[in-house]
Amino acid sequence: MTQDTFFQQVSDNAYQYENNPQAIEQESFRQIRELTDLSAFTQDQQQVVMRVVHSLGFPDVSTQMRFSQHATQAGREALAKHCAILCDVEMVKQGVTKRMIEREPLCFLNDPRTAELAKNKGETRSMAALSLWQDTLAGSVVLIGNAPTALFRLLEMIAQGAPKPALIIGMPVGFVGAAESKEALWQVHERLGIECMTLLGRMGGSAVTSASCNALLRCNIQEYY
Numbered sequence: 001m002t003q004d005t006f007f008q009q010v011s012d013n014a015y016q017y018e019n020n021p022q023a024i025e026q027e028s029f030r031q032i033r034e035l036t037d038l039s040a041f042t043q044d045q046q047q048v049v050m051r052v053v054h055s056l057g058f059p060d061v062s063t064q065m066r067f068s069q070h071a072t073q074a075g076r077e078a079l080a081k082h083c084a085i086l087c088d089v090e091m092v093k094q095g096v097t098k099r100m101i102e103r104e105p106l107c108f109l110n111d112p113r114t115a116e117l118a119k120n121k122g123e124t125r126s127m128a129a130l131s132l133w134q135d136t137l138a139g140s141v142v143l144i145g146n147a148p149t150a151l152f153r154l155l156e157m158i159a160q161g162a163p164k165p166a167l168i169i170g171m172p173v174g175f176v177g178a179a180e181s182k183e184a185l186w187q188v189h190e191r192l193g194i195e196c197m198t199l200l201g202r203m204g205g206s207a208v209t210s211a212s213c214n215a216l217l218r219c220n221i222q223e224y225y
Contacts, residue, residue, distance in 0.1 A: 041065075079217055100221065108132040142168045145210065
């Protein structure tokens with residue numbers, strides 16, 4: 001199907017466009033596969049990369065994706081066991097596809113205890129919120145898409161002996177600390193013994209982070225593109 005024929009939908013509206021959600025999704029991923037070099041990635045990694053490309057609309061972002069050796073496997077296994085999903089912000093939490101999970105993702109950013117901890121310690125709420133992760137961190141899937149300070153704090157906690165998550169999806173976006181926090185994750189993940197996936201550089205965000213988790217959830221139900 002060519003792009004021209006794809007958009008030739010006759011309607012009474014002013015514009016002619018595809019409005020079938022399944023057709024839109026199928027064509028989107030056909031174009032992503034055509035425009036993105038996926039040759040360096042495993043089948044499951046490709047699903048994550050394509051979701052990131054889909055979220056950003058930028059095929060070349062694939063060159064910035066990094067996966068630890070067993071990242072997709074560890075994430076899939078943990079999610080299949082209905083592990084805790086820990087999110088740095090509410091936008092990441094809301095982006096996780098609820099029909100594919102049995103436990104509500106957790107985010108403590110707006111917990112009243114977080115604000116008090118942040119005030120007492122003189123740090124960001126994103127950092128303080130991680131103090132409330134301790135009981136559910138072991139074997140969890142961590143999604144950090146907004147706050148570089150949360151990713152830095154998590155690495156500090158693990159280095160100091162905190163329980164290890166099954167997978168860290170670290171893709172915060174921004175100009176101050178974002179690139180540096182992701183580079184730190186990638187540089188220390190082997191030494192700390194953690195599995196991770198990240199998007200190096202300034203790009204990232206809540207949408208790509210939750211989309212990466214959703215890609216693993218889709219792999220678990222054999223929904224591949």
